[in-house]
Amino acid sequence: MKNNQSLNDFLLPNAIVGKESNFLLLSGKTTPLRFLLHFKELLLLIFILVLFSVSTIPVFAGAYDEDLKTTDNIMDASMIYPSKVINDFNSAENVATWQAGENSKEINYVTSIANGPNSVYEGSGALEQTPELVKVYEWRTIYREFDTPLNLSDHNYLALAANSWGWQPVDYFIKVTLHSNQDSYEGIAQINSDQWNTFLLDMKDWGNRDAITKIEISYMQNFDLEGIEPGGPGYDHWMVNFKLII
Known part of the structure; x- marks a missing residue:
């Protein structure tokens, strides 16, 4: 991820895991809408963090040492x-x-x-x-x-x-x-x-x-x-x- 990018850059349209109807019932009980929204936010956050960690792999590919230089001897x-x-x-x-x-x-x-x-x-x-x-x-x-x-x-x-x-x-x-x-x-x-x-x-x-x-x-x-x-x-x-x- 570039330094000028934020997590918002990874928010893709329609990046929802599953359909909304998949999350209406938990343990056979109707889920309140407020809980449903928090649950969806949690899933989306997990999705973003996974995408974030995978996307940064090329950044850490190099072991460049900016302090490496000719020694005094x-x-x-x-x-x-x-x-x-x-x-x-x-x-x-x-x-x-x-x-x-x-x-x-x-x-x-x-x-x-x-x-x-x-x-x-x-x-x-x-x-x-x-x-x-x-x-x-x-x-x-x-x-x-x-x-x-x-x-x-x-x-x-x-x-x-x-x-x-x-x-x-x-x-x-x-x-x-x-x-x-x-x-x-x-x-x-x-x-x-x-x-x-x-x-x-x-x-x-x-x-x-x-x-x-x-x-x-x-x-x-x-x-x-x-x-x-x-x-x-x-x-x-x-x-x-x-x-x-x-």
Whole structure:
């Protein structure tokens, strides 16, 4: 129901449940007219409330988060000059160190991309993730686990380059989560589709960056589905591909 609609908008002409003669007798006794009117009003009210609840289903279809934004520990980077490369994804073996996580169908090594700028970020390849058919606002995750904890104590920033494309060209977000056993540290960045986005995660104040056991990278589109009917484009699921170097 739109904000400017009221219950009166749902009062349809002749919206009476049954004929008036159906309600003249209750328990074999004649019903006074005043009681009859109240009884009909009650039935009509129940009918309106049911119609109201059914009509509002599309409104609550989207989990749009108006407060979602880039976190303070993210910095834009026009160029990346890493002193240590965790993954360059320039080979199938390098891509295979990562796994598909929640809402991710598969990951693959690719040497070209279909969306802008139609090339990998650098080198000969990239990791491409294909998601499951889930709602636009669901996080899609890939991850890498380290048998020997990754020590980044000599590094203050984690650099990434990411690219995506999909149903709508706006409001893409990527989330990076570093795990050290039970402890974790994360940052969220808003990115643009059809281009390589380079950014830095400031981790210098995280005390456990010397023993990273897992890196998770998730992405989604923070798109409000209000006003889109079930079955409409983008309502039931959202197909997007995602590329990454780290």
